[in-house]
Amino acid sequence: MQRLHAYPDIRAMFRRLLIATLTGVLAALAVAVFRHAMYLLEVAFLSNDSGSLVNAAASLAPWRRAITPALGGLAAGLLLWGWQRYTHQRPHAPTDYMEAIETGDGQFDYPGSLVKSLASLLVVASGSAIGREGAMILLAALAASLFARRFTPQREWKLWIACGAAAGMASAYHAPLAGSLFIAEILFGTLMLASLGPVVVAAVVALLTTQLLSPGVTQLYQVHLSGLPDGVDYVLMIAMGLLAGLGGPLLMWLMDQSHALFVRLKLSPPLQLALGGLIVGLLSLLTPRVWGNGYSVVQADLLAPPLLAVVGGVLICKLLAVLASSGSGAPGGVFTPTLFIGMALGMVFARIAGVAISQPEMAILLGLTGMATLLAATTHAPIMATLMVCEMTGQYALLPGLLIACVLASVLSRTLRQNAIYGQRAAEHG
Secondary structure, X not given: OOOOOOOOOHHHHHHHHHHHHHHHHHHHHHHHHXXXXXXXXHHHHHOOOOOOHHHHHXXXXXXXXHHHHHHHHHHHHHHHHHHHHHHOOOOOOXXXXXXXXXXXXXOOOHHHHHHHHHHHHHHHHOOOOOEOHHHHHHHHHHHHHHHHHHHOOHHHHHHHHHHHHHHHHHHHHOOHHHHHHHHHHHOEOOEOHHHHHHHHHHHHHHHHHHHHHXXXXXXXXXXXXXXXXXXXXXXXXXXXHHHXXXXXXXXXXXXXXXXXXXXXXXXXXXHHHHHHHHHHHHXXXXXXXXXXXXXXXXXXXXXXXXXXXHHHHHHHHHHHHHHHHHHOOOOOEOHXXXXXXXXXXXXXXXXXXXXXXXXXXXXXXXXXXXXXXXXXXXXXOHHHHHHHHHHHHOOHHHHHHHHHHHHHHHHHHHHHOOOOHHHHOHXXXX
């Protein structure tokens, strides 16, 4: 395994922890800027100040609901296409933080990354079923990189990009431990123990800064479960882990096939993204719940699990919307949409198993298990997936069962498909 640097002495450690603290603050501010920019666009173009794209879609006339994601995709495609034509003869540094950490020398193509983030802002604010968190984390890593270039030696630049990415993830998902372990698990062998301290500090400081900027917000999702899991619960959670272990490779295969289908159409980037947005818009005529990354729908379903027909229909429509958005190349992440699909899959499993009828909380339990296990199956990072769901919901009592289920899901998924979703689609994170 490759080290980024030797284990630092005490003075160097304190210096790095100080820089990590500042990095956490910068990352949280970058995430806040993107979040507020998205809110302003929703108010300006959708007349929606609720912060929920699903509510915005529900309030629009059907024709506007159908074409808005297409127009957002067209605008983002024109932006990316124009930038590519402008810079096609120039040497390119990475525009993705994973590439900058894994293969680059710690430098970014800063203008290209900002253009990519702006394009992501356009597609997510117009309702495409892609995650906004990917752009948030990219901006956090960019802020950390700019700071590092000014105040740290080049040999440490990769470390500070990793700190910025972990801090951005902690700020976006309110999950500092999961954000730190995402970096450690996904980039294992590159980031070693000497680097993990600053990463954790940056992530925690980013969360604290986010909470200062948004007082009263603790967990990302409010969940109400009474009692501890029993033997039956563990059996069902393990069964859900095995189901997700099969579903994870299938989801990644479907994403690959969707992308290949869009490529075969040989459309220009603006038309390709517009087509993806149009598919999302047409699906939203069936249910407005397909708009956006799915946060508000996940929250509503975790408080009041829907019936089988409802959650099953939304699962199918949302899956198609995610495939259309990611396959068309919409800039953004598939992290949060994966959580949505996992939750819906878990609730479908609970309804079919019949346990949710006599035990209403079982749908919530298996919904949470589906979120964690499908994430573990697609990322091959079971510890990160387990901690993320616990941190997002505050349900730490589920940790033992979730950890077992996530390990099983990850092992089964890795057996069926060697590459994780970020092995081939790193640029689409989040």
